[in-house]
Amino acid sequence: MADVLEILPYDPDWPRQFADERDRIAAALGPLALRIDHNGSTSVPGLAAKPIIDIQISVARVQPLAAYSDRLAGIGYLHVPHADDAFCPFFHRPRGWPHTHHVHVVQRGGDEERRTLAVRDYLRDHPAAAREYEALKRRLAPQYSATRPGEREAYAQAKSSFIEAIIEQAAALGYPRL
Numbered sequence: 001m002a003d004v005l006e007i008l009p010y011d012p013d014w015p016r017q018f019a020d021e022r023d024r025i026a027a028a029l030g031p032l033a034l035r036i037d038h039n040g041s042t043s044v045p046g047l048a049a050k051p052i053i054d055i056q057i058s059v060a061r062v063q064p065l066a067a068y069s070d071r072l073a074g075i076g077y078l079h080v081p082h083a084d085d086a087f088c089p090f091f092h093r094p095r096g097w098p099h100t101h102h103v104h105v106v107q108r109g110g111d112e113e114r115r116t117l118a119v120r121d122y123l124r125d126h127p128a129a130a131r132e133y134e135a136l137k138r139r140l141a142p143q144y145s146a147t148r149p150g151e152r153e154a155y156a157q158a159k160s161s162f163i164e165a166i167i168e169q170a171a172a173l174g175y176p177r178l
Helices: 014-032 066-074 111-125 127-143 149-158 160-172
Strands: 035-039 053-059 078-080 090-093 101-107
Touching: 014 035, 014 053, 014 066, 035 111, 053 066, 053 111, 066 078, 101 111, 111 127, 111 160, 127 149, 127 160, 149 160
Parallel strands: 053 101
Antiparallel strands: 035 053, 078 090, 090 101
16 A cells, blocks of 8 residues: 555654644643643654654633634644544644644543543553554554545554553553643
């Protein structure tokens, strides 16, 4: 398959890229952003990943969407309407592929915020689990197109049973450690 998803070795510049974008988002959202976290594979030192910085923004209330979507649009983020908008609206930049940044907005203290941070923190603290996740991603990525959104979503779904198992293990150990 041409144009498959690419998994790259860990880039030590990813944390700086996150920090730069966090500052832009914080300036755009002001006090609406209660937390801005680096999450996803690029937030786990040593873990290979798609070169997209994943960011989670925690807000007091996810709805109404316009409270923050207009501000995010002002700094180049495109909202992608999805059934998850009720609890985790998704944005990316730039408009076209390849994306450099993905943003998920969640409710502060809510289940989605906790789940995402639990996975990140667990993988940071458990290198064997991170290596297992990397191996899974490397096996799956060549099977999916990078340019078709439906296939990128299918790639994410193909990893979901692994992620759910990590969430369960992490919860049993008291993650996330906020």
